[in-house]
Amino acid sequence: MPEVNGERSVALIATCQQGAATTVYCAAAPELEGLGGMYFNNCCRCLPSAEAQREETARALWALSERLIQEALGGQAS
Incomplete structure (x- = not known):
């Protein structure tokens, strides 16, 4: 059984499909053509969590993403 943060999780087991x-x-989906900025889960539009909507969280995630990309590129500037 897979573990996430040290806890066993069955919810993460899914087929490729x-x-x-x-x-x-x-x-x-034709009905979504031209739309963007929405969150979907299991093919349904959902509201993102409160944490996902926090500006501070977004900035921290962006900074972490930039750092990890730089590390993966061997510190090369973009």
């Missing part, structure tokens, strides 16, 4: 379903739906 299940894992790709929401991405494929959002890319191919």
Whole structure:
């Protein structure tokens, strides 16, 4: 059974088709054409969590993403 943060989790077990379903739906659904900035889970539009909407969290995630990319590129400037 997979572990996340030291806890066992059955919820993370999915087939490749299940894992790709929401991405494929959002890319191919005619009713979503031209729309963006929405959060989907299991092919359903959902409200993001309060934490996901915090500006401070967004800035921290952006900074971490930049740092990890720089490390992966061997410190090369963009």
